[in-house]
Amino acid sequence: MANILVYIDTPAGEEPTKAQRELLALAAALGTPVAAVAAGSADAAAGLGAYGVTTAYTSAGDLDGLLVAGKAAFVAAAARAADAAAVLLPNTGEGKEIAARVGIKLSSGVITDATGIAPDLTVTKPVLAGSYTVAARAVHGIPVVTVKSNSVDPAEPGAGTAHVVELEAGEPGPAARITGTAAKPASGRPALQEARIVVAGGRGVDGDFGPVEELADALGAAVGASRAATDAGWIGHEAQVGQTGTTVSPQLYISAGISGAIQQKAGMQTSTVIVAVNKDEDAPVFEIADFGVVGDLATVLPQAAAEIRRRRGE
Ligand SMILES: Cc1cc2nc3c(=O)[nH]c(=O)nc-3n(C[C@H](O)[C@H](O)[C@H](O)COP(=O)(O)OP(=O)(O)OC[C@H]3O[C@@H](n4cnc5c(N)ncnc54)[C@H](O)[C@@H]3O)c2cc1C
Structure with a gap:
């Protein structure tokens, strides 16, 4: 072989x-x-x-x-x-x-x-x-x-x-040399690109990623974001999912307060199951979602996290 x-x-x-x-x-x-x-x-x-x-x-x-x-x-x-x-x-x-x-x-x-x-x-x-x-x-x-x-x-x-x-690898050719490194603070969450579950927040979080992080931690998930959220400075750019961010393909992608622009879809639509939470029932993200919840993420996400913890007996 x-x-x-x-x-x-x-x-x-x-x-x-x-x-x-x-x-x-x-x-x-x-x-x-x-x-x-x-x-x-x-x-x-x-x-x-x-x-x-x-x-x-x-x-x-x-x-x-x-x-x-x-x-x-x-x-x-x-x-x-x-x-x-x-x-x-x-x-x-x-x-x-x-x-x-x-x-x-x-x-x-x-x-x-x-x-x-x-x-x-x-x-x-x-x-x-x-x-x-x-x-x-x-x-x-x-x-x-x-x-x-x-x-x-x-x-x-x-x-x-x-x-x-x-x-012996031989001559590498023109190469940039690393002159210093600094450790990134550990979040305790899985790496975005490798995570089996990603919970992502967009402009709809309105500056507060707390509900997104709470659900992510209940599921052992990574936290992602739309560009609107990273550009607003609500979360680091390393969390951006999409055409100019990270491409993810988890088994479950939970999109919260994200409209579903083509550049966002480019980074997540090969996810196995997509769940969208959006207060606008006409949001484009519902076109690619397997399950959709029309509602306020500030209400829906904490309820979901609480139910997951309850079923785990926590
Ligand atoms: C060249 C280029 C590259 C780009 N690359 C990327 C990229 O990599 N990734 C990316 O994401 N975008 C990218 N964008 C930007 C993209 O076009 C969109 O502007 C961006 O994805 C919008 O982010 P959003 O969905 O969070 O915001 P919005 O489009 O403003 O949507 C916010 C959504 O939140 C909902 N909402 C509001 N409040 C609540 C609430 N309380 N509860 C529930 N829902 C609520 C609204 O109904 C709305 O649907 C790029 C654009 C360009 C031009």
Whole structure:
């Protein structure tokens, strides 16, 4: 079976994230999973064998000091070493940037925003702000594909140890060097792009994200927002969902006080189930909602949170 290379950027000692386990599951469905592990210990790399990885490539050189150039050179070297038939990366900003550079290094086609890959390596992806789903194929080289979170079920751990191979990634080419970092305060909520549930608020929250956060915490969800809410400064820009924000595809997206503009829909309409809460029954968001509540979010969201807590016996 052909080798399918998965890019893994795992901090030392950590288990692969859910998004990474989804990529590993997809790789196993397409061929033999192999991994390019950009960070962490050799033990952590070997531990990927529990998720079906036969060979885990690690970098001989330090990749941490560079933004993406070093990682791209490493992934390209791993793809060559493994004679990979495809390369899978996360559909994050960094994943897409690495994919673009890997595509150039391997003279290969790059496909972003994938939601599925068939055994013949035909990729399914939404286009035109999610209005259409298309099938795409790389016609040059091997497909370098960034895959959206929550597109497949994550791989579950079993037994096995990956063979660890250290690689010289070679010259990264022009690269930006990181000169300083600062830790972001932890919210305790899941990352927006990986969350199974997202509760998002818009202009309708009128400056108070309290009801949105309360429901999110009752559900163990991430908090998202429309651009109107982030532009107003009610919540950080990292929470923005949409065409110019983060694209999410959770199993449940709860939209509260958001009208449903095309640029907002572009970032969330591939969610499995969409629930909209809006006091205007003609709001466009109801056109794509599976369930709709016409009402004031300041009343509806706390009631929902209270009912969820009650059913949990809290
Ligand atoms: C190039 C470009 C890129 C853009 N990118 C993005 C993007 O990435 N993401 C994004 O979201 N937008 C984006 N936008 C902006 C987008 O066009 C909309 O302006 C924005 O999404 C509107 O945000 P909203 O729905 O929160 O506000 P509004 O459109 O003002 O809607 C507010 C809604 O809240 C409802 N409401 C009010 N009070 C309550 C209440 N108490 N309870 C319940 N409902 C209530 C109202 O009925 C209304 O439907 C972009 C625009 C452009 C031009």
